[in-house]
Amino acid sequence: MKLTYSIPSMDFSAAGKASTDVKKTLAQLGLDRDLVKRIAVAMYEGEMNIAIHGGGGTAEIEFSPDRIDILLVDRGPGIADIALAMTEGFSTASEEVRSMGFGAGMGLPNMKRNADEMTVESRVGEGTSVRMRFLLGAARCA
Amino acid sequence: MKVREIVGLLDAKVFAGADQLDLEVQSACGADLMSDVMAFVKERVVLLTGLMNPQALRTADLLDIKVVVFVRGKKPTPDLVAMAEESGMILMTTKYSMFLACGRLYEAGLRGGGVREIS
Numbered sequence: 001m002k003l004t005y006s007i008p009s010m011d012f013s014a015a016g017k018a019s020t021d022v023k024k025t026l027a028q029l030g031l032d033r034d035l036v037k038r039i040a041v042a043m044y045e046g047e048m049n050i051a052i053h054g055g056g057g058t059a060e061i062e063f064s065p066d067r068i069d070i071l072l073v074d075r076g077p078g079i080a081d082i083a084l085a086m087t088e089g090f091s092t093a094s095e096e097v098r099s100m101g102f103g104a105g106m107g108l109p110n111m112k113r114n115a116d117e118m119t120v121e122s123r124v125g126e127g128t129s130v131r132m133r134f135l136l137g138a139a140r141c142a
Numbered sequence: 143m144k145v146r147e148i149v150g151l152l153d154a155k156v157f158a159g160a161d162q163l164d165l166e167v168q169s170a171c172g173a174d175l176m177s178d179v180m181a182f183v184k185e186r187v188v189l190l191t192g193l194m195n196p197q198a199l200r201t202a203d204l205l206d207i208k209v210v211v212f213v214r215g216k217k218p219t220p221d222l223v224a225m226a227e228e229s230g231m232i233l234m235t236t237k238y239s240m241f242l243a244c245g246r247l248y249e250a251g252l253r254g255g256g257v258r259e260i261s
Contacts, residue, residue, distance in 0.1 A: 012197060016196075016200040019200075020204065037205060037206060041204060045177065098175070103175070104181075106175075106180070109181075113181075
C-alpha cells in the first residue's frame with residue numbers, strides 16, 4: 001500500500017493534515033502505539049519543513065510487511081550545509097513562522113531521533129529530499 | 143493529578159471536554175514552539191501554550207495529548223473548540239501567564255516533564 005500527499009507552501013491551515021491522516025491509517029492497521037507516535041511526529045516535522053522552507057512538495061508513505069518508508073520531496077532552495085541544519089536549535093525560519101509556533105530548530109533532529117534510518121539529500125537551488133525508514137516488529141536501538 | 147484539579151488550580155474556563163475532567167495526567171509541558179513539544183513530550187501530558195492556532199491542537203493530537211491549556215487568558219475561537227471536540231480533547235483557558243500557570247501545577251505536585259542532557 002502506498003499513500004501520496006501533495007503539501008502546499010505556507011498554508012498553515014492545511015499543514016499537518018497529511019500527518020494526521022497517516023497517523024489515523026497507522027492506528028487502524030493496529031501498529032504499536034509508540035511506533036505510530038514516532039512516525040506521526042517525524043512525518044509532521046517533515047511536512048512542516050516542506051510547507052515552511054520547501055515551497056511545497058510531496059510526501060509518499062509506503063507500507064511493507066517489515067517496514068514503513070516515507071519519502072519527502074520539496075521544491076525549495078535546498079540546504080547548503082546539511083550537518084548544520086541537523087544541529088538542534090539551528091533555524092532559518094522567519095519571525096512570521098516562529099509566531100505560528102515553528103522554527104525551533106528541532107525539525108530535522110526530531111525526525112532523525114524518531115526514525116530508524118534517515119537520509120537527507122539536497123542541492124542548492126533545486127530542492128531537498130528526505131527518506132525515513134521505520135522498522136516493524138523489531139527491537140529499537142536508539 | 144486529575145484534570146479537574148488542574149482546572150481548579152489554574153482557575154480555568156473549560157471550552158471542550160468538560161465531561162472528561164476525571165482524566166489523569168502525569169506530566170506537563172509548557173511551550174510555544176511546537177517542535178519543542180515534539181522533542182520532549184512523554185505520556186499523559188497536559189500542554190500549556192500561548193500559541194492559539196490549529197497547529198497547537200494538531201501537534202497535541204499527533205502526540206496523543208488530551209489536555210491543552212491556553213495561557214494568558216486567550217479564549218479559543220469556535221473553530222479551535224470544534225477541532226478539540228472532534229479530537230476528544232479537553233481544552234481550557236487560564237488567566238495566568240505561562241510562568242505562573244506552570245508554577246502552580248508544579249507546586250501542587252505535577253513534577254514529571256522532559257529533561258535532556260546538555261550536549
